Amino acid sequence: MTREIKYYEALREAQAQCLESDRDVVVMGLGVPGPTGVFGTTKNLVDDYGPDRVFDMPSSENAMTGMLLGASSNGMRPIMVHMRVDFAVLSMEPLVNQAAKWHYMYGGKMRAPLTVRMIIGQGWGQGPQHSQALQAWFAHIPGLKVIMPTTAHDAKGMLISAVRDDAPVISIEHRWLYGVSGAVPEEMYETPIGKARIMRPGKDVTIVAASYASLLALRAAEMLADAGIDAEVLDLRTITPLDRESIVASVRKTGRLVVADTGTAEFGISAEIVCAAVEGASESLKSAPRRIGLPSVPTPTSPALSEHFYPRAIHIAEAAAATLGTKVQLTEPATGKWHDVPDPSFTGPY
């Protein structure tokens, strides 16, 4: 019988095991050793591993990233945590100009085994500056690896892989996955970076997604199944290096593609995934691929607006049905009064 734990617990366990097994692992970030422990993901780690290894920082996102970069090229394997990717925007210089190019520009002599966890999310009026999803930025930068695990299992395994990887890895975690449970082995294990996973096999249409969008894709697949459409859901798990083969293989099989992402669609990661299919499987494509992502609008705060801003599973299902050209009746399960919380039990703020 496998144990079920929540996504945030899986992240915490991954960090605890990394701290336990490697003295050079440290975890740093605003609120990391604090009482709420970054939404529980670092809670009480400081009790077991001490304030030298699990520690807070000044609100200095730029230099603290550079600091850990320097630590990482001198024997450490640091994990940095940003409660919101919007704060990490201040650290683009050390991440992008430096860490990403660290190994390359010094002719292979330097390494930056740095893992940066960045939380993205939506809802409860996070608004324009607390809910961006910038995976496309990191994916565009050669030298970075970008992971977006969807399940608790992968959250643990991929974070462990990230910490052990000698490249800088950006881990993008969607808050609305934090409360989702899944089977997670207790021992330490790695989920490989760079391999997508078929979450649900199907033959009529491929839905490629990542992170919270993969959950939506699964729900969409259920709605589609009810309407007699057999969708395959490919969970990317890693954005770069992108697993083009898996995308191409699935599209070759189904001939149809929908891409779902939690970020802005325009110039976003979904565009690259469409290209991967078009470049690798154009002869198999029976209809034009479709993308589901955010419209090109800053995030509105009011729940009355964010309700129309965020796509839901039904929108993915509709897009998938449209690639088949068939008119089908899709039914969205009843939702609560509010669309701005992951589930009705949720109470703000966060």
Next chain:
Amino acid sequence: MTREIKYYEALREAQAQCLESDRDVVVMGLGVPGPTGVFGTTKNLVDDYGPDRVFDMPSSENAMTGMLLGASSNGMRPIMVHMRVDFAVLSMEPLVNQAAKWHYMYGGKMRAPLTVRMIIGQGWGQGPQHSQALQAWFAHIPGLKVIMPTTAHDAKGMLISAVRDDAPVISIEHRWLYGVSGAVPEEMYETPIGKARIMRPGKDVTIVAASYASLLALRAAEMLADAGIDAEVLDLRTITPLDRESIVASVRKTGRLVVADTGTAEFGISAEIVCAAVEGASESLKSAPRRIGLPSVPTPTSPALSEHFYPRAIHIAEAAAATLGTKVQLTEPATGKWHDVPDPSFTGPY
């Protein structure tokens, strides 16, 4: 008889005319009032408009961007200049979290008529940290406008449009265009933001490009013409808002597409352009679109490596020929010994 001036002179003239016609225009940046005037583009402007309006700044890219944002929402129309986009990476926070969302997040009450000129480029060992091309980042952010003029005419007209636009506009200028001459009217005029332009009409294949890549595309079209292939070159000029109609119209006409960009291809702007075609003209596409951009590698410094890093016109021509499926003989005009300078008369450093 129209006057011919160089691209950098056109930029300078645009700024001079904006300074002349509107007291609220100012130009700020490292080296702006200095003796070399940002590669000539701001040279001597300080003599005519004074050090209050044409001025240097501390090396504080973040706060100086915020500073001009605040000035722009209080009556000014500032132009900020970065000699290299790599330095502007330090200013992502005020640009992306703030300026881009300024109008939206305050319910339309604030405006940020700020223009930020960022120079990109290649060659002469600029290397990993002095030659990035991050147009894809800006294009991904709702609320920003991104322009990449190719000709001296558009450089002037679009910069004037940018200064007069009430949205924040990022102007991305390729250094290798600076020395290229073109017909430029002496009077003040606007080239609209948001409209692509057919640089060369053709019927066999569409090459969509921007900035220096558009020049390469034109050269590629000549090589193709010699081989009997009639390529259409669509110069984007604006990245966001993207002129999807022009892309779709051209692809509808030719049925084939190559996209060329000066940035990294993966997760770059070329992916969105392919999507625009696939989403808008899939039924017309006779073969899979192809992309020409930089490989996913940091920029190497050695000329022996950068030679293989940067695509040339011949590569665009080859891709275009490949979309036709025909085997043709393409001839690249003789190049100089070095590929790391815009023309052989060039002497380093820069």
Next chain:
Amino acid sequence: MTPEAAIGGNARPEVEIRQELYRSMLRTRRVEEAIVDRYAEQEMRCPVHICIGQEAPPTGVSAHLQKQDHVYSAHRSHGHYLAKGGDMPAMIAEIYGKADGCAVGKGGSQHLIDLDAGFICSAPILASTISVGVGDAWAARRRGEDRVIVIYFGDGSTEEGAFHEAMNFAGVNKLPVVFVCENNLYSVHTLLEARQPENQTVRRLGPPNGMESFDGDGNDVEEVWRLAEYAVNKARNGGGPTLLEFHTYRWMEHCGPLDDTHLGYRSAEELESWKARCPVDNYRDRLIEDGSVDQAWLDSEESTLHKEIEAAFTAAQNGPFPNAEELFRHVYPE
């Protein structure tokens, strides 16, 4: 008059000003309490950073500001907005995400604005509005407009590089800015000692950036008033920027309406000791004592305020949400 002299002396404001200072603090207190009381109804669906305990700095500073003066704030902005004369019902509607909100519901509590009142903006990225306010001051000078810019921020913000960059530019250019740091000891749950050099105050950061700096009791509205008078007048008269640091304390949790001493990062005793130094109640007692106000005046203030606040909440709760089309408006200015 140097501020030291002002503090050293016991120069006090006129009675009407004392009443106004008290009224303003009380108003912020009661509005915040109303948010706290109703937040659990789950109708204010955005993060709120409550400023109870920190009412004195914006009150004492705003007393010297004119309408054309501009104020910038960060995440804990309600008090700054209200003290500058920001439209209270529009703020409440904004927190409720309603169409009548000061940002049409697009911004929420973290993006308040009232241009008519000279409250320019608040934003929840640390230190981010500081340079914006500096640019406002620069534009004012350049366009010959007469205004002073006040920029509020917390102790945590001073760890951001952007803060230092903005201070330096303001100092070099002698801009008409008053930088106001509300030092409440904590950045979320982290004490100052873990983040900044020991035995130093934020005030230390003025001189290296070419400006004077002072610190004072941020729970004593008259001390704030005296320091602000000096700094605002100096800015208005071309004397350049000043950094003011006020020592104060946040009563509620960092974000949200609750008491958070159960978290353990601060003790209930510490909180109680600061509550004993309540800026509102102590000032009330002082004004009663020195005869500036009496119970009848206090009662009437409370009752006026109560009605105003009830009306604002009722209007906000009953007001319409923005329409769906509003989502796509304002991406680019028209």
Next chain:
Amino acid sequence: MTPEAAIGGNARPEVEIRQELYRSMLRTRRVEEAIVDRYAEQEMRCPVHICIGQEAPPTGVSAHLQKQDHVYSAHRSHGHYLAKGGDMPAMIAEIYGKADGCAVGKGGSQHLIDLDAGFICSAPILASTISVGVGDAWAARRRGEDRVIVIYFGDGSTEEGAFHEAMNFAGVNKLPVVFVCENNLYSVHTLLEARQPENQTVRRLGPPNGMESFDGDGNDVEEVWRLAEYAVNKARNGGGPTLLEFHTYRWMEHCGPLDDTHLGYRSAEELESWKARCPVDNYRDRLIEDGSVDQAWLDSEESTLHKEIEAAFTAAQNGPFPNAEELFRHVYPE
């Protein structure tokens, strides 16, 4: 011994150390001159920031460093690299973009590295390596490794917010770092006055970040040597970081091999007055005068150096370029 005492007194290094200081400065000078002489051949196809005139700071600092100590630099790095014992032929080959370069040609002059010598890296984004060096110091402490970290930067870098953030963290954590600012008055073509508060030195930024700071004559290698002795020893003995500022002057154009007084941003007189304070020649004269060296010694140094440099340039020019496949290596570590 406080550094004031050290400077106040006339403590001088032993004769062998004096010789070594001179030898090191001379070596940097001659290497830079060789680059200057040959740059017009257009075979060194990358930007070069020549440090002629600024040889004393890295020389005086490195005299106190051990092999395991680590050095970080920015764009004007040749002198820092050479003074720490960086492999000279590998640097020249790197500038020529050759496979034998210290970064396999991938970095060029702006990305020097010699891990064996403890020269960790240089990079041309202002202030960017400062926090990296601080992290190195933090890692050393954490792993119980005994080393001192020296971080060089120019006066311009101190305007970057990242500099302040890094300094603050080093100060709060009392890390074993020596921050060395080479203040050459200019950032490219812009004088310090336009960028930083008037009548202040960079040295002012130590205390607010919880560390001592000193400034001294950056053209007097023995003054550098005395100040660095204090700071390096303090760092090594757990005394925490120090900020040292050295006043010096760049002779050549900001980037490239030429004289640039024709640009007008600085006068030929100003340049001449600094040339009269040449750190290399004046020290030579002093050493001759006090009998530490004689003409024969000087001649032999020059000739050894000449051969070494000629050999390095010949090797670099004749060495192979990296192959095309090298382009795709090292994106991710294997």
